[in-house]
Amino acid sequence: MWDDDRVEGEGDGSVEALLGESRWPPVVAVLIFLALNVAVRVWLPGKGAIRVPWLLPAIEVVLLVVLLTHDLSGADDRRRMHRLALVLVGALVLAALWATVLLVADLIRGKGVTNSPDELLASGAIVWLGNNLAFGLLYWLIDGGGPVARLSQRVPFDFAFIQQLSPEVAPPGWRPVFLDYLHLGFTNATAFSPTDVVPLSRRAKYAMLLQSTVALALFGLVVARAVNAFK
Numbered sequence: 001m002w003d004d005d006r007v008e009g010e011g012d013g014s015v016e017a018l019l020g021e022s023r024w025p026p027v028v029a030v031l032i033f034l035a036l037n038v039a040v041r042v043w044l045p046g047k048g049a050i051r052v053p054w055l056l057p058a059i060e061v062v063l064l065v066v067l068l069t070h071d072l073s074g075a076d077d078r079r080r081m082h083r084l085a086l087v088l089v090g091a092l093v094l095a096a097l098w099a100t101v102l103l104v105a106d107l108i109r110g111k112g113v114t115n116s117p118d119e120l121l122a123s124g125a126i127v128w129l130g131n132n133l134a135f136g137l138l139y140w141l142i143d144g145g146g147p148v149a150r151l152s153q154r155v156p157f158d159f160a161f162i163q164q165l166s167p168e169v170a171p172p173g174w175r176p177v178f179l180d181y182l183h184l185g186f187t188n189a190t191a192f193s194p195t196d197v198v199p200l201s202r203r204a205k206y207a208m209l210l211q212s213t214v215a216l217a218l219f220g221l222v223v224a225r226a227v228n229a230f231k
Contacts, residue, residue, distance in 0.1 A: 021147050021177045026137065027067050029182060033133050034060045037227040040126050045118055056095050056130065063088045089141055092134040099127045100214050107221045124222035128189065128215065135211045136185030140178050142203060150175060159184070162196045183198050187217035 037057050066084055103123060106112040113119040144150040144157035157165050161180060163170030187195045188208050199205040 024066050025178045025182075026140070027064060029133060029136075029178075030060050030064055030067070033129060034064070037126060038127065040122055044113060044123065056092070056099075059088060059091050063092070078148055081187065082141070082148075088143055091135065091136045092130070094139055096127065096130040096134045097214060098209075100218060103127055104217055104221055107225050120222060120225060124218060128218050128222075131211060131214055131218075132185040132189050132200060133182070135188070135207065136178075136182035137208060139184055139204070140181040142207070143176070143181070147177070156200060158199070158201045160198040160200055166196070185211070188212055 113123045143159050163174045184197045
């Protein structure tokens with residue numbers, strides 16, 4: 001995210017210029033999910049998919065602090081913050097995957113929230129949203145080395161968006177920002193396959209493969225169990 005030594009527009013010193021795009025879309029996305037996460041944990045204390053109920057909110061708070069307070073005035077700062085952001089988002093991805101495993105295990109054994117359709121759907125929705133947000137952040141950070149590094153790239157690296165493959169449908173100078181990667185995370189989890197974004201590198205392909213597999217397991221098991229519980 002912050003690992004390119006030469007950044008266009010560095011002279012004005014603004015965070016948006018140094019980061020390559022506004023930081024507010026990822027901040028708002030993490031804040032909304034944090035609020036939903038806390039609400040579900042207050043509603044279902046001790047029944048969440050993750051056995052350490054405040055782990056995800058804690059990681060999200062640290063990530064918010066990094067996004068809101070980082071200093072990007074130098075190349076070393078950008079590299080350090082990029083590595084830290086990758087570690088935090090990697091922890092979010094692992095926590096989301098672990099929550100999926102535990103929820104599926106509870107479904108198979110008929111334990112916890114799986115016996116109540118409303119609690120099951122709420123827990124399943126939080127796990128699904130957490131997976132989508134975590135993978136959207138991951139795609140944003142890994143594509144071409146992050147938003148700053150992508151400023152100096154003229155061709156797609158990890159992901160090729162339709163606006164890059166067909167420049168005539170996009171305004172001049174178009175490049176993907178966080179909201180495009182968040183859209184990728186949600187569409188990949190819904191369609192279980194690439195839609196309008198083509199994965200180019202192996203890491204992009206297998207990250208999307210992992211996300212779609214997890215989403216398929218969640219949809220198939222959670223929805224089936226909830227429908228059965230409503231009968």
